[in-house]
Structure formats: structure tokens, C-alpha cells
Amino acid sequence: MRIQFTKMQGAGNDFVVLDETKGRLGLTSAHYRFLGDRHFGVGADQILTVRPSPAEGIDFEYVIHNADGNEVEQCGNGSRCFARFVRDQGLTGKDRIRVKTMKGVIEPLLTPDGRVTVDMGEPVFNPADIPFDESGLSLQAMGSWGNWPLAPVESAQAAPLLVATVSMGNPHAVTLVADVDAAPVATLGPQVQANPRFTQGVNVGFLQVVSRSQVRLRVYERGVGETLACGTGACAAVVAGIRLGLLDARVDVQTRGGMLTIAWDGMGASVFMTGPATTVFRGEIDLPE
Numbered sequence: 001m002r003i004q005f006t007k008m009q010g011a012g013n014d015f016v017v018l019d020e021t022k023g024r025l026g027l028t029s030a031h032y033r034f035l036g037d038r039h040f041g042v043g044a045d046q047i048l049t050v051r052p053s054p055a056e057g058i059d060f061e062y063v064i065h066n067a068d069g070n071e072v073e074q075c076g077n078g079s080r081c082f083a084r085f086v087r088d089q090g091l092t093g094k095d096r097i098r099v100k101t102m103k104g105v106i107e108p109l110l111t112p113d114g115r116v117t118v119d120m121g122e123p124v125f126n127p128a129d130i131p132f133d134e135s136g137l138s139l140q141a142m143g144s145w146g147n148w149p150l151a152p153v154e155s156a157q158a159a160p161l162l163v164a165t166v167s168m169g170n171p172h173a174v175t176l177v178a179d180v181d182a183a184p185v186a187t188l189g190p191q192v193q194a195n196p197r198f199t200q201g202v203n204v205g206f207l208q209v210v211s212r213s214q215v216r217l218r219v220y221e222r223g224v225g226e227t228l229a230c231g232t233g234a235c236a237a238v239v240a241g242i243r244l245g246l247l248d249a250r251v252d253v254q255t256r257g258g259m260l261t262i263a264w265d266g267m268g269a270s271v272f273m274t275g276p277a278t279t280v281f282r283g284e285i286d287l288p289e
């Protein structure tokens with residue numbers, strides 16, 4: 001079957017975008033893996049599928065698959081590219097678009113400077129909702145915001161790693177490092193992901209605090225590996241930094257693929273993410289049967 005696709009990227013996190021607003025393509029997990037494959041397919045970190053409005057007051061639905069073919073709950077950089085896609089394709093004339101993902105409704109806003117700001121909803125800290133099994137762990141309470149625990153997560157390293165666990169709809173574990181360039185992302189990332197306490201896997205963020213309004217971040221993503229940027233990872237990392245008393249309410253996050261700006265006013269507030277969204281090329285491809 002030959003399909004059309006649009007290749008996009010947001011801060012270097014790259015996507016194959018498919019339009020199912022006029023009918024389903026009926027793709028399988030193997031098809032998503034093929035599309036994500038950088039040697040035999042198109043190549044992407046995630047595959048984003050745009051579908052028609054599922055309900056009154058919502059403009060579209062958007063479905064996210066990691067390069068490993070598994071569907072996931074949320075994708076921050078993808079939500080900006082989704083918004084750029086539906087505008088450029090003439091599927092909407094709106095600047096503010098309400099879109100349903102697996103775990104809720106988010107609201108990208110196309111801004112005059114060409115960037116996109118997304119209301120990513122509230123962060124979730126309850127371990128059972130991350131999900132993270134904290135049974136039997138001696139949690140180390142830190143930070144200026146009450147006793148938010150940093151959980152020691154066993155890894156193959158000598159000492160357990162202290163991580164802050166946050167959900168932005170998808171699971172994140174954030175650890176502090178002195179220098180992201182020297183962080184053992186390729187080894188520690190998969191080790192934390194393999195920890196059975198993350199019962200649905202996890203995206204592992206390595207956060208370097210430069211100042212109260214500037215950080216550097218690398219993320220070893222669930223279902224992909226290290227990406228050049230992770231939007232929900234940037235949200236989770238800034239939220240963790242704010243709750244640990246290390247960051248102010250608006251932070252520039254320097255990733256290997258570009259700059260994202262994250263704002264969060266604290267408990268009960270949404271996290272807002274601003275960043276780029278770029279169309280790289282359009283094409284068509286024959287899917288394996």
C-alpha cells in the first residue's frame with residue numbers, strides 16, 4: 001500500500017505525520033516500526049497520526065507511536081508539529097487548537113513568531129499514576145516544596161540513582177547531573193528504563209541546572225533511545241527543578257536539537273511549553289504487506 005506522509009521536526013525530535021482525517025489507513029505496529037526505521041523506512045523518533053474531532057468542542061485527535069511501534073500517551077514536540085501540520089494542510093484556520101491525545105486534551109497555540117505554545121496540562125506526581133512502584137523504598141525527601149520524595153532507583157551502578165518521578169501523561173524520571181555532555185546517558189538511560197519499578201517503562205531525563213532560568217537537558221526516551229529533544233521531558237525536568245527549589249517559574253531548556261521554553265506556576269497550574277515546529281519534506285512510500 002502506498003501512503004503519503006509529511007516529515008517534521010521540533011527541536012530536532014523528528015516525526016512522520018500521517019493524515020487520517022479522511023479515513024483510516026489501517027496501519028499495524030509493524031508499519032509504524034517500518035516508518036520509523038532510519039535505514040529501511042522514512043526514519044523518525046515518533047509517528048503522529050491526525051484524526052477527525054472525536055467530540056464536541058475538540059478539533060482533532062492525534063495518536064502517537066514511538067519508533068518501536070508502541071502507542072504512547074503524549075508527545076510534547078509532536079503536539080507543536082501536529083498544530084503546524086493541520087494549519088499548513090488547511091485542515092483548520094484556528095490559531096488555538098484543542099486536540100485529544102490518549103491521556104487527555106491539550107491546546108497548542110500557533111504564535112505570530114512561528115513558534116507554538118502548548119498547554120500541556122498539569123504534571124502528576126502520585127507514584128501510582130506515573131506509574132512508579134515505590135513500595136519498600138526509603139524515599140529521600142528534599143526540596144523546598146514540602147517533602148517531595150526523590151526515589152533511589154536501583155541500577156547497575158554502585159549507588160542507587162536519585163530520581164524525581166513525574167508524569168506529563170507519559171512517565172518521566174529526572175536525575176540531576178553536573179554536565180549533560182559527560183552524563184552516561186547511553187548506559188544509565190536503559191538501566192533506569194529496565195528497572196521493574198517503572199511498570200510501563202519510563203523516559204529518563206538528565207538535567208543540568210545552569211541558572212534559575214536556564215538548564216541543559218538530555219533525555220533517553222522510552223521506545224526510541226536518546227532523542228535530540230523531548231518536549232514532555234523538558235516539562236518534567238523543569239517541574240522537578242522547580243519543586244526541588246532550584247528553578248524559577250519560567251525556564252529556557254537547551255537541548256541538543258534546539259531551545260524550548262517551559263513555564264509552570266506551581267501545583268494546580270498547567271505546564272506551558274513553547275518551541276519550534278518545522279516541516280522538512282513531504283513524500284510517499286510503499287508499505288510492506
Ligand SMILES: N[C@H](CCC[C@H](N)C(=O)O)C(=O)O
Pocket residue numbers: 013045046066072073074075076077078170171203221222223224227229230231232233
Ligand atoms: N518517548 C515518549 C513519547 C514521545 C515524547 C517526546 N518525543 C516528547 O516530545 O514529549 C514516551 O514513550 O513516553
